[in-house]
Every structure is written in structure tokens, then in C-alpha cells.
Amino acid sequence: MNIDSIKNGYVIDHLKVGKAMEVYELLNLKNLECQVAIITNAKSNKMKKKDIIKIDKLIDIDLAKLAFIDPDVTINIVKNDKIIEKKKLAQPEKIVNVAKCKNPRCITSIERDLDQIFLLTNKENNTYRCKYCEASLKD
């Protein structure tokens, strides 16, 4: 598989398989006018298989959202055909209005004007819990 290398932009590497589409949705990459390449099930020495996203423009990326989806990614910043920086991300301690609480009895299900706030409660397994009812985001 051959994909044009990018001149100025980002290569989001080491995404877990299946996460590329989540990033695409949550970061609204479909609204970009530049080239975006999504590669899934790419071979990786470190992870066996991985997803990769290439964005052919230096856009503003919401790093907190990206780290929330997959904290283990590497972001390669490309300028003039060269990788000038490799960035690792830190999980955000708090995410606001990125995901919705699934607990039907949660106050956020009743009071729709409330911000949806989740707090990082376990770094190792990337667990976020609702600030109001403590429901886990992943259950």
C-alpha cells in the first residue's frame, strides 16, 4: 500500500486498531479540505497492528480529545517533508462535552443544559467517570 507522503502536516501513529475512525469523527476531520488518509490494520513491530492517520495540513488538533481516545499515540509533526517533532500525549484529567453519560438516572440526562464532565480516575486503564454520578464511561 502506497500513500503519498505529506509535506506539511501530521502523522498520528500507533493508534490502536479501530481508533482511527473514532478520531476521525471526534476531531471532525471530515470537515477538512486537505487530504486525510486513514490506514487501518497497518503492520507494526511494537503493536502487531495499528491505525495511522495522515493529515496533509498543519491544522489545530485538539490534543486533549485525541489523548482521551487513545493516550498511547505518537504525533509526528511534518514540515517540509521532514519530521520535526514527535509528540507523546498526556491523558487529560478532565474532559468536558466530549462524551455523554450513559446512566439514564444521571442528572445530566435530566438537566440537559449541564456540561458533560468526566474525570480521569485510573490512568493505567484510561478510565473516566462521570463527575455527577461516577458512572464509568466505558461500561
Ligand SMILES: [Zn+2]
Ligand atoms: Zn453521570
